[in-house]
Amino acid sequence: MNASNHLFDFHGDWLTHTLANADSELPETKTELPDGTRISRKGTGVLWLTPPAERANPNQEALIVSAGIHGNETAPIEVLNALVSELLAGEWELDCPLLLILGNPPAMVAGERFMDVNLNRLFNGAHRESHYDGLPEARRARFLEEMCRQFAMAHHGLALSHYDLHTAIRPSKRERFALYPYSEGRSVPPADQCAFLLEAEVETLLLQHKESTVFSAFSASFLGAESFTIELGKVRPFGHNDLRRFRGIEQALRRRFGGLPAPEAGPPFDHLTVFEVVHEILNTGPSFQFHVPDDVANFTEYQPGTVIWEDGQTRYQVGTAPEAIVFPNPAVPVGQRVGLLVRPAAPGYNWKS
Ligand SMILES: O=C(O)CCC(=O)N[C@@H](CCC(=O)O)C(=O)O
Ligand SMILES: [Zn+2]
Numbered sequence: 001m002n003a004s005n006h007l008f009d010f011h012g013d014w015l016t017h018t019l020a021n022a023d024s025e026l027p028e029t030k031t032e033l034p035d036g037t038r039i040s041r042k043g044t045g046v047l048w049l050t051p052p053a054e055r056a057n058p059n060q061e062a063l064i065v066s067a068g069i070h071g072n073e074t075a076p077i078e079v080l081n082a083l084v085s086e087l088l089a090g091e092w093e094l095d096c097p098l099l100l101i102l103g104n105p106p107a108m109v110a111g112e113r114f115m116d117v118n119l120n121r122l123f124n125g126a127h128r129e130s131h132y133d134g135l136p137e138a139r140r141a142r143f144l145e146e147m148c149r150q151f152a153m154a155h156h157g158l159a160l161s162h163y164d165l166h167t168a169i170r171p172s173k174r175e176r177f178a179l180y181p182y183s184e185g186r187s188v189p190p191a192d193q194c195a196f197l198l199e200a201e202v203e204t205l206l207l208q209h210k211e212s213t214v215f216s217a218f219s220a221s222f223l224g225a226e227s228f229t230i231e232l233g234k235v236r237p238f239g240h241n242d243l244r245r246f247r248g249i250e251q252a253l254r255r256r257f258g259g260l261p262a263p264e265a266g267p268p269f270d271h272l273t274v275f276e277v278v279h280e281i282l283n284t285g286p287s288f289q290f291h292v293p294d295d296v297a298n299f300t301e302y303q304p305g306t307v308i309w310e311d312g313q314t315r316y317q318v319g320t321a322p323e324a325i326v327f328p329n330p331a332v333p334v335g336q337r338v339g340l341l342v343r344p345a346a347p348g349y350n351w352k353s
Contacts, residue, residue: 071107
């Protein structure tokens with residue numbers, strides 16, 4: 001029996017298997033590739049891969065890569081699935097420990113962002129809040145946190161990075177951008193992480209200003225990983241993605257998984273433009289009014305004085321310099337994020353390869 005059959009129960013590839021078992025709690029299944037790489041399917045949509053001990057792992061690192069935390073953000077899911085198929089077919093060799101995650105399989109089947117509650121608001125322990133009791137997404141967040149925790153412990157001593165891959169609901173004036181979770185004492189990412197983002201053709205970085213309950217914030221604050229949420233394009237259904245637009249991340253991940261040296265950066269992907277979050281807009285309740293149109297593109301700029309939102313008590317106006325909107329979405333529960341207002345960080349924060 002080959003590894004693919006063993007792990008994916010004769011149903012073809014990882015994605016097909018994950019969709020077919022979206023609602024099941026599968027037992028752990030293990031296999032070994034002819035080159036000695038061990039793969040453990042820890043549950044639906046979770047693969048833990050360990051290369052043979054003699055591999056060099058020149059960066060002395062372990063990687064967590066997730067996609068499909070939002071079920072309708074399909075392109076990064078297709079990218080990860082293709083990389084797994086290549087690995088199983090022996091097209092390249094894995095050089096570092098790797099945890100691969102397809103986040104929300106039931107939502108992937110339904111083609112929805114989430115089923116009951118937004119999975120990407122449930123990390124850093126938020127899944128324990130009593131109003132999430134019994135919800136499958138809360139169970140999934142707990143399971144994913146546990147997998148990441150075990151993986152980090154098993155590879156203690158290696159540098160841990162986590163890339164949580166997404167696509168955005170709105171179009172974007174900056175097609176690809178990464179969010180760097182806030183972490184006490186950290187301001188900008190280390191140079192090798194900036195270079196990796198550029199290699200993946202991500203040329204914009206957004207520095208978060210406070211702690212949050214998204215997946216990348218959990219791995220950064222709890223596991224000490226260098227973590228990023230990476231927005232790679234726009235939400236489209238399975239089979240409708242132009243995967244040529246995702247080559248950057250695909251090639252950069254394949255290169256990194258294989259422990260190969262990073263290529264030289266070249267224009268236009270040789271400098272990272274850095275923004276910082278100025279204000280997080282929250283849905284404050286029934287009198288909340290959002291003055292940004294529903295379909296506005298990410299990074300659309302608003303001039304000083306523009307009223308962005310108001311309720312009976314507060315009125316938020318753009319300050320003395322323009323601010324740009326990211327992730328405008330008023331259709332969220334009370335207390336959750338309606339959008340971010342950002343501005344360019346001081347020029348010294350921009351990064352040049
Ligand atoms: O396009 C949108 O409105 C949302 C895209 C998306 O899912 N973004 C992530 C960002 C997570 C972070 O802040 O690091 C999310 O909203 O969960
Ligand atoms: Zn998302």
